Amino acid sequence: MRFFWTVGRTFASNLIRRRALLANLVVRDFKQRYVGSAAGWLWAVIHPAVLLLSYSFVFAAVFKVRPIPGSGTDSFVLYLFAGILPWLLFQETVQRSATAVLDSSNLITKTVFPSEILPISLFISGLLNHFLGLAVLLAIVAVVVKKITAFILLVPLYIVLLALFTVGIGWVVSSLNVFLRDTAQALSVILTFWFWFTPIFFSAQNLPERVRFIARINPLAYVVEAYRNCLLAGRAPAPADLGLTAAFAIVSFLAGGLFFRYTKRAFGDVL
Amino acid sequence: MSAAVAMEKVSKSYPVYGSPAERFKELLALGRRSFHRDFWALRDVSFEIERGSTFSILGENGAGKSTLLQLVASILRPTSGRVEVAGRVSALLELGSGFNPEFSGRENVFLNGAILGLSNREIERRYPQIVDFAEIGDFINQPVKTYSSGMVVRLAFAVAINVDPEILLVDEALAVGDIYFRQRCMRKIHELHRAGVTILFVTHNIADVKSLATRAMWLANGQIAELGDPERVVSHFQAAMVNKDARYLREHAQAEAQAAGEVFASRPAELVEKIPNIDFRYGTGRAHVLGIAVMNQRGEEIGLLPPGETIVVRVSVRAEQEMPQPIVGFMLRNHLGVDFSGSNTALEGVEMPLLRPGEALTVDFLVALPELYPGHFSFSPAIANGTLEGYEMCDWIDNAVTVQMEKRREMYGYFRLPCQVELRGVRVVSTT
Numbered sequence: 001m002r003f004f005w006t007v008g009r010t011f012a013s014n015l016i017r018r019r020a021l022l023a024n025l026v027v028r029d030f031k032q033r034y035v036g037s038a039a040g041w042l043w044a045v046i047h048p049a050v051l052l053l054s055y056s057f058v059f060a061a062v063f064k065v066r067p068i069p070g071s072g073t074d075s076f077v078l079y080l081f082a083g084i085l086p087w088l089l090f091q092e093t094v095q096r097s098a099t100a101v102l103d104s105s106n107l108i109t110k111t112v113f114p115s116e117i118l119p120i121s122l123f124i125s126g127l128l129n130h131f132l133g134l135a136v137l138l139a140i141v142a143v144v145v146k147k148i149t150a151f152i153l154l155v156p157l158y159i160v161l162l163a164l165f166t167v168g169i170g171w172v173v174s175s176l177n178v179f180l181r182d183t184a185q186a187l188s189v190i191l192t193f194w195f196w197f198t199p200i201f202f203s204a205q206n207l208p209e210r211v212r213f214i215a216r217i218n219p220l221a222y223v224v225e226a227y228r229n230c231l232l233a234g235r236a237p238a239p240a241d242l243g244l245t246a247a248f249a250i251v252s253f254l255a256g257g258l259f260f261r262y263t264k265r266a267f268g269d270v271l
Numbered sequence: 272m273s274a275a276v277a278m279e280k281v282s283k284s285y286p287v288y289g290s291p292a293e294r295f296k297e298l299l300a301l302g303r304r305s306f307h308r309d310f311w312a313l314r315d316v317s318f319e320i321e322r323g324s325t326f327s328i329l330g331e332n333g334a335g336k337s338t339l340l341q342l343v344a345s346i347l348r349p350t351s352g353r354v355e356v357a358g359r360v361s362a363l364l365e366l367g368s369g370f371n372p373e374f375s376g377r378e379n380v381f382l383n384g385a386i387l388g389l390s391n392r393e394i395e396r397r398y399p400q401i402v403d404f405a406e407i408g409d410f411i412n413q414p415v416k417t418y419s420s421g422m423v424v425r426l427a428f429a430v431a432i433n434v435d436p437e438i439l440l441v442d443e444a445l446a447v448g449d450i451y452f453r454q455r456c457m458r459k460i461h462e463l464h465r466a467g468v469t470i471l472f473v474t475h476n477i478a479d480v481k482s483l484a485t486r487a488m489w490l491a492n493g494q495i496a497e498l499g500d501p502e503r504v505v506s507h508f509q510a511a512m513v514n515k516d517a518r519y520l521r522e523h524a525q526a527e528a529q530a531a532g533e534v535f536a537s538r539p540a541e542l543v544e545k546i547p548n549i550d551f552r553y554g555t556g557r558a559h560v561l562g563i564a565v566m567n568q569r570g571e572e573i574g575l576l577p578p579g580e581t582i583v584v585r586v587s588v589r590a591e592q593e594m595p596q597p598i599v600g601f602m603l604r605n606h607l608g609v610d611f612s613g614s615n616t617a618l619e620g621v622e623m624p625l626l627r628p629g630e631a632l633t634v635d636f637l638v639a640l641p642e643l644y645p646g647h648f649s650f651s652p653a654i655a656n657g658t659l660e661g662y663e664m665c666d667w668i669d670n671a672v673t674v675q676m677e678k679r680r681e682m683y684g685y686f687r688l689p690c691q692v693e694l695r696g697v698r699v700v701s702t703t
Binding site for chain 2: 018019020021023024025028031032106107108109110111112113176179180181263265266268269270
């Protein structure tokens with residue numbers, strides 16, 4: 001426990017010390033994505049909206065998929081929307097982390113630069129889109145379902161856990177990609193699998209008993225489930241699931257952090 | 272502790288891998304297996320830099336200078352040994368490398384300042400000074416990709432020196448930029464030095480070392496060749512470079528020299544038979560240039576030309592056939608290959624003896640050198656037969672000897688005009 005406390009405090013104090021850099025990186029990243037485009041940040045809305053509509057068309061309109069009973073809504077669009085939000089944040093951060101260190105090689109080799117800050121800044125930058133999505137979802141829920149419960153207050157907690165988990169994975173892939181440039185490619189493949197095997201279009205209950213473990217060992221499955229429960233069904237996640245999610249998040253964060261710190265020493269030589 | 276930077280027996284080897292994957296395998300093997308060969312960029316380097324001093328590192332390309340700076344900036348870790356740095360480091364390892372071309376100068380100033388450890392408010396406060404020093408005017412709000420390379424450098428330098436570094440690392444950054452900006456950088460570095468900043472800089476410019484450094488270090492092949500007083504280190508470094516150049520030229524000329532090197536039976540005492548270099552040789556072969564030497568007045572060969580002093584250019588020739596009207600001369604060329612100045616026996620009005628076949632002759636030209644800019648100069652000796660108006664070129668050797676003009680004081684342009692200054696008194700002149 002003491003160990004976690006020390007690590008956490010060192011990490012937090014470092015973050016606070018370099019908050020100006022973090023803020024600058026986030027702003028830079030945010031601008032960079034939309035610099036020179038006419039619609040600007042609107043793309044941040046258009047992209048997921050199109051994704052959502054296309055999936056909804058295929059699954060709801062063509063295959064007539066309905067959310068399982070007790071989901072708090074009959075609308076597959078809302079069901080999908082709530083589930084895909086945390087996934088998109090995770091996927092985007094991890095995918096972009098993979099090339100982050102490599103892309104900043106000039107900063108790392110020519111200046112005194114804390115490279116571990118990169119996946120964090122990418123997560124925060126993605127978080128801005130995430131909040132936008134959440135706001136839209138909540139507005140629709142308020143108008144259509146007319147039911148918003150106090151459980152949405154649990155969402156920030158899940159965002160923190162998702163942050164720990166995502167940044168941990170981000171550290172691993174960003175460092176790996178320095179040494180093995182195939183990492184980014186391999187990652188797209190893995191993420192595609194991960195996406196379809198995560199209960200985003202379906203519920204864990206839909207899975208046949210013998211493959212249900214897929215959802216149990218998948219931290220993202222818990223987060224997706226929790227989002228739906230808190231935002232739509234108005235149900236608290238099972239405490240055991242919350243505990244498991246937290247454990248996944250902390251392990252990923254610590255393991256990723258240690259891995260990054262260890263491999264970082266060679267960055268100067270490789271880049 | 273009075274040392275701002277201390278290195279103790281620092282070595283840095285770069286493992287050379289067949290592929291990046293091997294590097295990773297080794298990292299995971301935790302030293303149990305090795306997948307590489309070692310290239311030693313630095314070996315057993317120990318030195319201390321006192322707080323507030325200006326320390327210069329000299330050396331050829333690949334001597335390990337940049338590696339050393341990167342170790343001080345803790346971008347790299349030493350393979351063995353200890354690096355201790357006390358104070359906030361601002362590194363100018365490659366000016367403007369941290370800039371994003373899509374963003375405006377202003378945005379880049381803030382990002383760079385943040386990387387160097389400033390808060391946004393601190394950067395905001397220094398922003399006017401930075402813009403002022405960089406002198407890029409309204410361009411500050413334009414994307415950096417629209418800047419000239421000089422503007423990028425100016426802005427980057429302006430940021431780096433305005434973040435209150437305690438230790439400033441400069442890696443040949445000043446080589447770019449125009450003279451005006453260089454001078455302002457120099458002044459700024461002097462200013463920082465007076466303010467107690469420890470400065471560590473790498474340069475190829477000998478003049479910078481002499482004017483800025485309180486101590487200098489010469490790195491050769493990753494080891495300290497000399498450490499101490501800048502004047503002394505610079506002169507030894509320069510001498511070594513000139514020697515190396517001469518050796519290179521000699522080695523490359525050897526093959527041709529062997530072909531031309533016939534032994535001469537009766538050798539007069541002062542005959543030079545050394546042609547350090549032959550870029551190109553032409554002539555009818557009626558006579559040959561045997562050798563050339565550039566010497567001081569004591570007759571010692573020199574590689575550095577002392578500006579303002581008299582040197583001796585000695586040319587030895589031998590006639591193969593009868594030479595009734597021999598002319599011996601030389602041409603001085605600058606580093607661009609431009610004929611700078613030359614002379615010969617006919618031009619100087621010297622009576623030359625008739626040369627019979629096999630007879631050799633040595634001519635000494637005593638040249639009062641003007642003060643020339645510090646650069647490479649070459650001498651091309653020649654022998655001809657005839658008069659200034661009409662002659663037969665018997666043997667001409669392009670760039671037989673290369674020497675370096677020594678730098679004594681600041682030089683504007685190619686050479687110093689002999690000049691006297693007189694003040695005519697001061698009085699008040701009304702402008703109305």
